Amino acid sequence: MPDEPPLTPKERKVHDQGLVSVLAQLHDELDAAVLAAYGWADLAPALVGRPGGTTPWPDKPAEQAAAEEDLLTRLVALNRERAAEEARGRVAWLRPDFQNPTGAGTEQAAAEIAVAAVEPAAAAKAPWPKTLPAQFQAVRAMLADQPAPADAEHIARQFKRARTKQVAELLETLEALGQVQQPEPGRYAA
Structure with a gap:
């Protein structure tokens, strides 16, 4: 690829804020990992991180063009092999x-x-509603999502800024209204 002119200050800002270099690095790492997964890591030096890699580009270096041709040949052969196995x-x-x-x-x-x-990502906590009716609905919905009966502390931990004492009072009220059940002392189920 011919020498590119340097980025203007505006272009540099977009480049930096868009994390273009980070994105390009992640793409290169993914490309290298895919080639390695197929057992074709030998093609990585000629393809990964190269301008126009696996895409049309005039004046492509001969080494890169040959590696792309080899990659295509290997993919076609692998496809034929899998099709024959399935047949x-x-x-x-x-x-x-x-x-x-x-x-x-x-x-x-x-x-x-x-x-x-x-490792599973830690579940994001739900925001604690500001109004009492919304808090009742949120606690009842959260309890319905639990696989087993849960106590007030467990339910409170599912929300940002919820107090266990307040959640306990809401659960007791919901039980009194017949909205939830208490199969064992201090533990509730929808």
Whole structure:
């Protein structure tokens, strides 16, 4: 790619505020990870982070153009291989229990893909409503979402700035009105 003129101050501001460099780095890391997952990391130096990588661009370096051609050739070969396996009745399911729960009609084989364990993100707390009627509705709705009976402290922790004592009073009132049940002392269910 020919030398580009330097960014103007306005363009630099947009570049910095848009985190363009960070986004480009993340894309490059993703591209490298995908190539590695396919076992094609040897193509990464010629493709990852290169202008016009895998897209039309005149005057592309020969090394990059050759790597793109090689990548396309490998993808076509892999597609043919998978199609032939499926024609023989062998499917490499990533998630057999989800994709083919009955196992009907094919010889199932779990695909060999290493998946890193991901910690679940902490659930965001709901805002605590300002009005009493809205607080009653919010507590009742939150209780309905609980898989098991919950106490006032647990429900209060689901909201930003909710006080346990106030939630306990709301739960007691909801029980008195027949809106929730108390299957065991101090624990409520919808």
